[in-house]
Amino acid sequence: MVLVYSDDHKLTLELLNKGSELARELNKSLTAVIIGKDEFSKDYIAHGADKVVIAETELNQFKAEEYTDILEGVIKETGSETILISSNKNGKELASRLAAKFKAGCITDCTNVYLKDKKLTAERIVYSGNAVAVEQFNTIPQIVTIPSKVFDPLPKDEKHKGEVIKKKIDVQKSSSKILKVQEMKTEGVNVEDAEIIVSCGRGFKNKEDIKLVSELADVLKGRTVGCSRPIAADLKWLSEDHWIGLSGHKVKPKLYIAAGISGQIQHIAGMRDSGVIVAINKDPEALIFKSADYGIVGDLYEVLPKLTDAIKTKMG
Numbered sequence: 001m002v003l004v005y006s007d008d009h010k011l012t013l014e015l016l017n018k019g020s021e022l023a024r025e026l027n028k029s030l031t032a033v034i035i036g037k038d039e040f041s042k043d044y045i046a047h048g049a050d051k052v053v054i055a056e057t058e059l060n061q062f063k064a065e066e067y068t069d070i071l072e073g074v075i076k077e078t079g080s081e082t083i084l085i086s087s088n089k090n091g092k093e094l095a096s097r098l099a100a101k102f103k104a105g106c107i108t109d110c111t112n113v114y115l116k117d118k119k120l121t122a123e124r125i126v127y128s129g130n131a132v133a134v135e136q137f138n139t140i141p142q143i144v145t146i147p148s149k150v151f152d153p154l155p156k157d158e159k160h161k162g163e164v165i166k167k168k169i170d171v172q173k174s175s176s177k178i179l180k181v182q183e184m185k186t187e188g189v190n191v192e193d194a195e196i197i198v199s200c201g202r203g204f205k206n207k208e209d210i211k212l213v214s215e216l217a218d219v220l221k222g223r224t225v226g227c228s229r230p231i232a233a234d235l236k237w238l239s240e241d242h243w244i245g246l247s248g249h250k251v252k253p254k255l256y257i258a259a260g261i262s263g264q265i266q267h268i269a270g271m272r273d274s275g276v277i278v279a280i281n282k283d284p285e286a287l288i289f290k291s292a293d294y295g296i297v298g299d300l301y302e303v304l305p306k307l308t309d310a311i312k313t314k315m316g
């Protein structure tokens with residue numbers, strides 16, 4: 001049995017794609033788990049789940065200890081051996097706790113998962129993006145976590161049939177309690193879902209100059225501005241929800257324009273799956289050009305306003 005779980009609906013759909021493939025190759029069925037209210041069971045079945053287990057709980061928010069106990073119960077009851085969990089904050093906490101409970105292996109942040117000689121094999125980027133580790137398990141269950149956007153959801157198939165099973169799993173009261181949940185301060189930007197992103201890097205001399213990328217994003221009707229790590233983490237010119245890369249957000253827009261970004265592997269790791277990549281850099285040897293479909297060698301202070309004007313004229 002292959003089992004997928006995420007507390008995020010969209011990520012569950014992405015996991016179901018890889019889960020379906022593995023289940024088919026292993027000749028097993030695919031189970032999706034919902035903890036709490038059933039909002040999405042039909043959707044999960046239409047995206048490939050053969051079973052949806054709804055674990056009912058009185059908890060009204062994520063609680064790592066209880067959620068781990070619930071998932072442990074479902075895994076044991078369903079006899080699941082291959083577990084795919086989303087690599088978001090809650091998913092990573094759950095996966096590691098589950099692995100400890102089962103004394104099992106756990107491979108986090110996988111960029112690919114497949115069967116090799118019938119053994120589950122996972123790849124993940126290591127050494128700051130300089131190498132890819134290819135790993136297999138010695139234990140069962142096999143737990144992997146997968147970041148968002150690694151796989152697309154399968155197209156919806158309303159004819160796909162599945163079973164919905166409601167379960168009440170008794171869990172021990174945890175030894176910790178949540179006193180307060182404080183939302184992170186963001187500018188409300190969602191780079192992960194953006195179709196067009198214009199990104200800025202250290203090639204910008206001042207915070208005010210970032211308006212050059214916002215203006216280009218505006219005329220492209222993309223309106224989404226991204227950035228490299230130094231702009232968000234060191235200079236704090238933009239909030240962290242703009243930050244793209246290995247330690248930032250992973251994005252997959254149709255168009256990614258990188259201005260004044262050198263193209264270090266840690267930045268590329270977050271945007272390499274973009275449809276079309278355009279790079280603007282004054283250094284013809286800049287690494288970013290190796291990943292770009294179109295490269296403009298020039299000073300961003302000259303190129304960006306010209307590009308914005310040209311697109312404005314073209315688009316009327």
Ligand SMILES: Cc1cc2nc3c(=O)[nH]c(=O)nc-3n(C[C@H](O)[C@H](O)[C@H](O)COP(=O)(O)OP(=O)(O)OC[C@H]3O[C@@H](n4cnc5c(N)ncnc54)[C@H](O)[C@@H]3O)c2cc1C
Nearest residue numbers: 201202203228229245246247248260261262266267282300
């Ligand atoms: C563990 C780890 C995780 C990391 N995670 C991330 C991450 O998630 N995201 C990320 O981005 N980085 C990350 N980094 C940092 C990464 O290694 C780079 O340091 C960073 O991406 C560099 O940012 P940059 O390209 O904006 O700046 P720089 O490398 O300084 O590049 C600036 C570029 O601008 C060009 N330039 C300068 N002036 C102009 C001009 N007037 N016109 C045109 N071009 C100009 C230069 O030629 C240069 O290529 C991480 C590093 C580590 C070690």
